[in-house]
Amino acid sequence: MNRLHLLYFGHVVRSDQFLVKNIMLGQNCGGLVQGPNGTIESPGFPHGYPNYANCTWIIITGERNRIQLSFHTFALEEDFDILSVYDGQPQQGNLKVRLSGFQLPSSIVSTGSILTLWFTTDFAVSAQGFKALYEVLPSHTCGNPGEILKGVLHGTRFNIGDKIRYSCLSGYILEGHAILTCIVSPGNGASWDFPAPFCRAEGACGGTLRGTSSTISSPHFPSEYENNADCTWTILAEPGDTIALVFTDFQLEEGYDFLEISGTEAPSIW
Secondary structure (H helix, E strand, C coil), X not given: CHXXXXXXXXXXXXXXXXXXXXXXHHCCEEEEECCCEEEEECCCCCCCCCCCCEEEEEEECCCCCEEEEEEEEEECCCXXXXXXXXXXXXXXXXXXXXXXXXXXCCCEECCCCEEEEEEECCCCCXXXXXXXXXXXXXXXXXXXXXXXCCEEEECCCCECCCEEEEEECCCEEEECCCEEEEEEECCCEEEECCCCCEEEECCCCCEEECCCCCCCCCCCCCCCCCCCCCCCEEECCCCCCCCCCCCCCCCCCCCCCCCCXXXXXXXXXX
């Protein structure tokens, strides 16, 4: 099975029949998914998925359309049971996000006409699983970026030129860009100009970030941070990928307040 699976990852999509054949040979669930909208569920949902699951779903739509994936339920054993979402064919360079744990993920929108979900589980411990809804989007819309935890989305139009705004519930502070604009993306599609922000509790800082891009800021930024702050952010990427950190603002009390950045390969502390 492993050999067939690896061969499948190296092939180029040529036809629907080719995809179906390789999916059926390579894993015990999943399949080719078509149509304007639909639902994808982990095997056994909502009563728990099996151990050693290995499922691939490939969603295909028209050439100029894109695909939006929104999660209704999400509960996987953290760091051991994984749902990988690929923007296109299931190849390492197309990996969009690697999902695990019990937090409901944000909506995902493909840049092209193919979106792939690859679900794998280990030998022990299960959870409820996931239920995802997909919808085919025409090329002129960015799609609904989704609600954020402890936040509110303002705006109901998601076409090119439209703007939306995020705010946080009382007791929470917005991290990232509050206003997003739907713009024309390469290839005459559409995409939001910034990733969706997140809300953190007042007085709290740090956390674990996954995905292709995000924003990190000191507590209360752009206002001053408090004394005795102690925050740790962990950015996770796939093996073999690199992480680029770009600073747009930086003001710390020299000699007393520090930001330490460390990687997983020694020596890598700055």
